[in-house]
Amino acid sequence: MNRTIELVKTIYEIKQLETFEEPQIALAGRSNVGKSSLVNRLAGRKQLAKISSKPGKTRSLNYYKVNPDGYFLVDLPGYGYAKCSKTERDKWAKLIERYITTAEQLKAVVVLLDSRIPPQKIDLELTSYLRSMGIPVIPVLTKADKPKQRDLAKLQGQWKDILQHDRLPLAFSSKTGRGEEKLWDILGEYAR
Numbered sequence: 001m002n003r004t005i006e007l008v009k010t011i012y013e014i015k016q017l018e019t020f021e022e023p024q025i026a027l028a029g030r031s032n033v034g035k036s037s038l039v040n041r042l043a044g045r046k047q048l049a050k051i052s053s054k055p056g057k058t059r060s061l062n063y064y065k066v067n068p069d070g071y072f073l074v075d076l077p078g079y080g081y082a083k084c085s086k087t088e089r090d091k092w093a094k095l096i097e098r099y100i101t102t103a104e105q106l107k108a109v110v111v112l113l114d115s116r117i118p119p120q121k122i123d124l125e126l127t128s129y130l131r132s133m134g135i136p137v138i139p140v141l142t143k144a145d146k147p148k149q150r151d152l153a154k155l156q157g158q159w160k161d162i163l164q165h166d167r168l169p170l171a172f173s174s175k176t177g178r179g180e181e182k183l184w185d186i187l188g189e190y191a192r
């Protein structure tokens, strides 16, 4: 299918949050994990979402409309960026929490996990929080072009156990396009 993705809204503060009727799927993950790159890959455009080799690039909530399907992908600012001030981190947490608790049409959260490193405490905190809220988690291992395939397979197994899912988390690479078609299918399933 020929899809397009367009940025329709950017939000910096809680008071700017508004409700949308369209189904939404959020993208969350540690800073630098590859959220914006994933959006660009899906969009088939290099510079729709700004990417950076320095963590902490995306500081806002960005609503991308997927056409013709009609749902939103919501790129959340990355968490766990150590260099950012406590005030800034608290602001992030409040904004995300408010978004997650008020977005009635939020169908699932894609949790992006770095395929080169073992499961991190902060990622586990996010996935258990989402679970406690009854929000489905779609785990995606990013930068799958980087690790040795044996290590990647091992990490997939670890995450499957941690999340108690039936399926392995999706291995995805914005660089090679690995997992892209599969991700579209999964998004489509949840966005209905």
Ligand code: GTP
Pocket (backbone or CB within 6 Å): 029, 030, 031, 032, 033, 034, 035, 036, 037, 038, 050, 051, 052, 053, 054, 055, 056, 057, 058, 059, 077, 078, 079, 142, 143, 144, 145, 146, 172, 173, 174, 175, 176
């Ligand atoms: P924040 O906005 O800071 O939260 O980061 P982000 O999660 O949006 O990460 P971003 O997409 O900006 O990517 C961070 C870095 O990782 C950039 O240097 C990207 O080029 C690199 N990167 C992202 N995806 C991949 C991938 O699939 N493979 C490889 N090799 N590098 C990637």
Ligand code: MG
Pocket (backbone or CB within 6 Å): 035, 036, 037, 050, 051, 057, 058
């Ligand atoms: Mg980003």
